[in-house]
Amino acid sequence: MxxxxxxxxxxxxxxxxxxxxxxxxxxxxxxxxxxxxxxxxxxxxxxxxxxxITMDPTGPPRKPPQSILDQLRTLNASHRMGHLLCRSRHPDFLLDIIQRQGASQSMPWLADLVENSEGALSHLPVQCLCEFLLSSSSMLLQPERQNKRQQLLLHLQGVLTDPGQDPQAACEVLEYFLRRLSSTQTTSRQQAIKGLKLVLSSVITEEEPMDVDTGESTAET
Missing domain, CATH: 1.10.287 (Helix Hairpins)
Known part of the structure; x- marks a missing residue:
């Protein structure tokens, strides 16, 4: 980190x-x-x-032995431990890691996490989904990732418009983009504007795809 x-x-x-x-x-x-x-x-x-191993709970973090790392990889593959741990909200370890790492470091594993969520996007923090949407627009435009982009956008739009959704989640989505808009970096503000265009637009359909970079419909007029 x-x-x-x-x-x-x-x-x-x-x-x-x-x-x-x-x-x-x-x-x-x-x-x-x-x-x-x-x-x-x-x-x-x-x-x-x-x-x-020395029992020192307050000591420096230690790298586990390779055998333990191999066991964790096996458990993650068989029981999807990573996705289960991502559901933790008290405290929200996933969001804390993303905020401390920043987009450039978190995106490689964050992209894999979102793409393998198998529709369970509600288990991930909305800030995580917004970060993925803003930081991976070029990846989302690849043909094999169109379905995941569709799911992600529809999910975020549903968070904002579905009366059955938790109002706090809608506030967190808007707060995320507003924080980006107040950034001192021009790139961050531009990304926030594009993201808002996407999540506040009408539901995207396969017949009228949305350009992630501009937030505008690509259909001919």
Missing amino acids: AAGDMVEEAKTKELQVASQEKQQILEFESYLAAASTKQTITEQTSLLLTQL
Whole structure:
């Protein structure tokens, strides 16, 4: 989530913590071996290095072992854990990550998340959907992603117009675009205007597609 020197600093600190922890585990295991087998413990003969970790809840974040990462990938593929976690709203971890990363860093995985939502767009924060709409207009214009664009726009339009929707969600959509309109960056304000044109326009149909870059109908008049 960091950039530049902060990334290198975090990596260096993690290596230092891991190295110190490794020595502590080896010393502990050597102490146990001295009282029993009297075997000399090294990294190659250690049984505890892959099983122990320092219990420090307030310490620096640690990278999980590769085996744990592989297990998480398997669970995510079989049980869609990522999508289930995205439903958390108290606190809303997904929205917090997007706000801290910014569009440029969050878009690669955010695009995959939205495209694989399988119609369950209501499980994602409306700010997440608005960010995806504004930041991925060029991707949404690709033929294979037209259906997802259609679903996304119809969903956001429904949030604003459907009486059965939560009024708070409609406020969050408008607040998102208004915050963009108050940005000091011209590009951000232009994106907000285009986004408002899209979500406030009439329902888009396949016969009359909408140009995401201009917010105008592409049908001939």
